[in-house]
Amino acid sequence: MDVKAQRNKAIMWAILALVALIFVASLIKMRGG
Amino acid sequence: MSDTTFEQSLELAGAPKTARIAGPKDYIALLKPRVMSLVVFTALVGYVCAPVKNNPVIMAIAIIAIALGAGASGALNMWYDADIDGLMKRTRMRPIPAGLVAKDEALFMGLVCSFVSVALLALSGGLVAAGLLAFTIFFYAVVYSIWLKRHTPNNIVIGGLAGALPPFIGWVAAGGALSLNAFLPLLIIFLWTPPHSWALALYKASDYANANVPMMPVVKGAKATRIQIFVYSLFLVPLAILPAFTGLGGMMYLGTSSVLGAIFLILAYKLMRSNAGEIDGCADGRSLYEDKAKLNRPARDLFAFSLIYLTALFIALLLENGFSQMAGA
Numbered sequence: 183m184d185v186k187a188q189r190n191k192a193i194m195w196a197i198l199a200l201v202a203l204i205f206v207a208s209l210i211k212m213r214g215g
Numbered sequence: 216m217s218d219t220t221f222e223q224s225l226e227l228a229g230a231p232k233t234a235r236i237a238g239p240k241d242y243i244a245l246l247k248p249r250v251m252s253l254v255v256f257t258a259l260v261g262y263v264c265a266p267v268k269n270n271p272v273i274m275a276i277a278i279i280a281i282a283l284g285a286g287a288s289g290a291l292n293m294w295y296d297a298d299i300d301g302l303m304k305r306t307r308m309r310p311i312p313a314g315l316v317a318k319d320e321a322l323f324m325g326l327v328c329s330f331v332s333v334a335l336l337a338l339s340g341g342l343v344a345a346g347l348l349a350f351t352i353f354f355y356a357v358v359y360s361i362w363l364k365r366h367t368p369n370n371i372v373i374g375g376l377a378g379a380l381p382p383f384i385g386w387v388a389a390g391g392a393l394s395l396n397a398f399l400p401l402l403i404i405f406l407w408t409p410p411h412s413w414a415l416a417l418y419k420a421s422d423y424a425n426a427n428v429p430m431m432p433v434v435k436g437a438k439a440t441r442i443q444i445f446v447y448s449l450f451l452v453p454l455a456i457l458p459a460f461t462g463l464g465g466m467m468y469l470g471t472s473s474v475l476g477a478i479f480l481i482l483a484y485k486l487m488r489s490n491a492g493e494i495d496g497c498a499d500g501r502s503l504y505e506d507k508a509k510l511n512r513p514a515r516d517l518f519a520f521s522l523i524y525l526t527a528l529f530i531a532l533l534l535e536n537g538f539s540q541m542a543g544a
Contacts, residue, residue: 187317190237194320197242198327201283205331208276212339 237315244310245321246328247289254285254381260529261382261400264463264536265391276339277388281381284332284348288377290325291356294318296364299426305419325356340388347387351380365427368434375408382529396463399454400532406451407525410444410483414518417441417492418511437492444517448483452476455528468531475524482520486513 258281262274293300293311301312310316329352337345359374367373382400391397413431416423417440420432432440455476459469491514 186236190316190320193237193239193242194324197239198324201328201331204279204283205335208279208335208339211272212276 235313235315237310241310241315242320242324245290245293245316245324246286247292248286250289251282251285254378255282256526257400257404257529258282258381258385258388260533260536261385261397262389263385263540264382264396264400264532265386265389266396267390269389269540273339274389277336277344278385280332280335280339281348281384281388282332283328283335284352285381287325287328287332288352288355290321290328291352292360294321294325295356295360297321299365299428302426303422303428305422336384336388340384341390344384344388347380347384351377351384354380366429368429368431370429371412372409375405375412378408379404396458396461399458399461399463400529403451403455403458403528404525406447406454407521409447410451411518411521411525413440413444414486414514414521417486417514418508420492432492437490440492441487441489445483445487448480452480458532463536464532465535467535468528471527471531475527479517479520479524482513482517486517489513 255278259274259278262269262278293309296306297309297311297318300306300309306312311318311321329349333345333349333352336348355374355377359370359377363370363374379401382404383397386397386400416430416432417437420430420437423430424433431443435443452472453476456469456472458464459466459472464472489510489512491511494508494510
């Protein structure tokens, strides 16, 4: 995998991690956290 | 189709090859943030209009879930439409045809965001709302993008249901009972979509024709499209006034929907009587508005005004129902 493709994958995973973070934060908030 | 073949086909079609390296904004662009902001707005209106007392935190989470679902639909659409996006001036700079983002990454992001959005809405808005969101994503990505868009000039009429559902999902997520008022915002967006989309398609017809997308002006011609726009407007405007008499909207809504509705009809009538769409005025591909051809001006006017019209209607609903929510809190 070239550097460009690796960098792209990193960006994509960072955005998906942010989505996961929003999901977990919402769960905590809904449980009254 | 393998990626190599796909890239080659884009090159052959004259799609731009950019030397730029992808950044986070290119991945965000996959989620169609402009569409997402419209969905957030209409879903919020639906949520606030439901005659139930809202918990602001749960409401915010449900709206985020619906927004993420809209983003997922956008990514799945860009994944499937990459070939024709590369052929159209308006869309050729999107991340996939511009060679910045790989197709399978858009598919992966779309699928992950779909799953997370539906799960989040199930937890914050209930299973029925989550089911509706899943249906909407499926309808936009599969029924509209894969099936209708390339096969019928009524693609945006039927596909418009996907764009019309968010306020209804918001209403259901809030726990509102099913009534006429639950469906009115949905019906308004549903009837608004054809005049709005066809006004744009009139002066972008060659773009769609190049990509073999059978939009109404491409298949039936400009005149038939202008007449259909007017006919849809005749149904849309009275329907958009109706909420003022069903308890969904108040005096502000009545004033807004009547005055702006009259302007909408005048613009649609002027468009019908014009020759807009008879010549190709596609001066600049990317801009939704830029088009030097004077002949197409009535189409551009209606397209621009249709956005103002729908936004104003929903702002009136939001203000009137938002205030009554606060007064009741």
